[in-house]
Amino acid sequence: MKAIVIGAGVVGVTTAYYLRAAGVDVTVLDRLEAPADETSFGNAGQVSPGYAAPWAAPGIPWKAMKWLLSEHAPLRIRPDGTFFQLAWMARMVANCTEAAYARNKSRMVPLAEYSRDCLRDLRKDLNLHYEERSLGTLQIFRNDKQLAAGRRDSGLLDQMNVANQVLDQDGLLQAEPALKAVAHKLTGALLLPNDETGDCKLFTERLAAICVEMGVHFRFGVTVQSLVAEGKRISAVELDSGETLNADSVVLAAGCASRALALPLGLDLPVYPVKGYSITVPLTNPEGAPRSTVLDETYKIALTRFDNRLRVGGMAEVAGFDKRIDPVRIDTLNMVTNDLFPHAGDLSKASKWTGLRPMTPDGTPIVGSTPYDNLFTNTGHGTLGWTMSCGSARVIADTVLGRRPEIDARELSMARYAKGNARIHEGSKTSGQIKWAD
Numbered sequence: 505m506k507a508i509v510i511g512a513g514v515v516g517v518t519t520a521y522y523l524r525a526a527g528v529d530v531t532v533l534d535r536l537e538a539p540a541d542e543t544s545f546g547n548a549g550q551v552s553p554g555y556a557a558p559w560a561a562p563g564i565p566w567k568a569m570k571w572l573l574s575e576h577a578p579l580r581i582r583p584d585g586t587f588f589q590l591a592w593m594a595r596m597v598a599n600c601t602e603a604a605y606a607r608n609k610s611r612m613v614p615l616a617e618y619s620r621d622c623l624r625d626l627r628k629d630l631n632l633h634y635e636e637r638s639l640g641t642l643q644i645f646r647n648d649k650q651l652a653a654g655r656r657d658s659g660l661l662d663q664m665n666v667a668n669q670v671l672d673q674d675g676l677l678q679a680e681p682a683l684k685a686v687a688h689k690l691t692g693a694l695l696l697p698n699d700e701t702g703d704c705k706l707f708t709e710r711l712a713a714i715c716v717e718m719g720v721h722f723r724f725g726v727t728v729q730s731l732v733a734e735g736k737r738i739s740a741v742e743l744d745s746g747e748t749l750n751a752d753s754v755v756l757a758a759g760c761a762s763r764a765l766a767l768p769l770g771l772d773l774p775v776y777p778v779k780g781y782s783i784t785v786p787l788t789n790p791e792g793a794p795r796s797t798v799l800d801e802t803y804k805i806a807l808t809r810f811d812n813r814l815r816v817g818g819m820a821e822v823a824g825f826d827k828r829i830d831p832v833r834i835d836t837l838n839m840v841t842n843d844l845f846p847h848a849g850d851l852s853k854a855s856k857w858t859g860l861r862p863m864t865p866d867g868t869p870i871v872g873s874t875p876y877d878n879l880f881t882n883t884g885h886g887t888l889g890w891t892m893s894c895g896s897a898r899v900i901a902d903t904v905l906g907r908r909p910e911i912d913a914r915e916l917s918m919a920r921y922a923k924g925n926a927r928i929h930e931g932s933k934t935s936g937q938i939k940w941a942d
């Protein structure tokens with residue numbers, strides 16, 4: 505079997521690995537020059553099934569309105585001039601009910617847990633290293649209200665069998681001794697001991713190198729222009745150079761670009777680019793840095809320890825495909841770093857980065873088959889693309905091969921957005937004829 509994977513981010517590369525491991529002849533196409541050079545490049549470095557929850561949660565619309573007025577707010581919204589942005593936000597708000605939150609979380613947690621286990625296997629089987637650590641995530645609270653919410657989250661995590669522990673001040677200092685100097689600002693923490701950390705770019709690059717040794721063919725610097733459909737099949741992948749490629753199966757793993765590639769086929773993937781920022785700070789005093797990830801609940805910013813660097817990432821801007829770096833957002837990242845770990849690194853030498861999260865309104869990625877027999881999607885991983893990458897890739901490899909995935913993946917495909925099942929109109933020959941049945 506021949507497969508084309510579109511996109512060499514962490515999702516595309518893990519997909520290529522599992523397909524190749526199952527004996528498929530795989531070609532990966534990417535418009536950039538190296539693996540993980542887009543959103544997978546500078547993320548916050550968390551593999552965090554413990555935080556596998558949708559951003560659309562009860563109370564968020566109200567909080568969002570308050571955030572819009574605050575200088576260091578985690579969220580910003582700027583009209584991008586499209587109807588899609590408005591429709592996407594409306595769908596996100598509709599997902600902020602208790603029932604939708606619980607349903608979406610119950611789709612995300614099993615996938616994320618499975619994914620972390622797949623990642624552990626990969627590490628063992630392939631001797632893969634990427635400045636990884638297995639020391640958990642520590643979500644820190646600056647007031648009693650946050651601590652009470654942390655206790656409620658802990659109850660929910662218990663129900664889903666996700667290991668967690670609510671910590672008082674002493675407990676949090678044991679977990680992260682470098683917070684000692686600022687302990688008076690903190691009321692407690694929630695520890696997720698089974699979360700992991702590492703550099704996603706390194707992970708993807710090194711896995712891609714292993715894929716090459718296994719026989720995966722990577723073509724960088726090639727842009728997919730369109731997917732050509734004939735009836736219920738994708739008959740060709742067209743590059744902007746005019747070249748056309750064929751394969752038995754095509755996996756769309758193009759991150760934020762997935763929607764534009766699928767739309768001409770009549771497939772409406774609700775994947776919106778939600779911008780985030782990170783800085784990477786060289787450590788000058790490793791003792792003053794966290795051992796693992798510290799997640800500051802107030803600013804929704806994660807600070808993750810790599811070997812000799814600190815990655816600080818967060819924020820959400822709903823503002824279209826705009827990758828300009830706003831210095832005010834960098835100021836917020838600097839401020840939080842200085843506030844919690846004032847002597848850890850040299851902020852003047854920090855590198856700055858911004859990336860667009862491929863985000864669905866329900867927080868769950870779109871992993872599975874499509875109304876086209878040989879087209880599959882592995883996209884829409886939003887805030888947790890690395891966390892969910894290995895599990896999603898295994899699910900999609902199994903789906904492409906017609907095998908039953910090891911976890912229940914029935915609600916991960918795009919069919920969940922349709923009232924009934926998707927079908928192709930009788931007699932359709934080319935693109936644009938896919939309709940959702942009611």
Ligand SMILES: Cc1cc2nc3c(=O)[nH]c(=O)nc-3n(C[C@H](O)[C@H](O)[C@H](O)COP(=O)(O)OP(=O)(O)OC[C@H]3O[C@@H](n4cnc5c(N)ncnc54)[C@H](O)[C@@H]3O)c2cc1C
Pocket residue numbers: 510511512513514515516533534535536540541542543544545546547548549550551552726727728729757758759760761762765779780781782806817818819858859860861862882883884885886887888889890891892
């Ligand atoms: C600030 C920030 C912090 C984050 N922190 C975390 C975290 O701690 N943990 C976590 O799990 N996740 C985190 N994420 C999310 C995570 O980084 C993403 O979900 C993940 O990187 C998405 O991977 P991807 O492979 O789908 O997309 P990408 O990495 O964007 O890859 C898509 C690839 O497709 C290629 N492509 C697109 N269109 C075409 C085309 N037409 N032709 C050819 N190639 C094409 C692109 O060049 C790109 O290389 C964070 C994101 C941000 C922005």
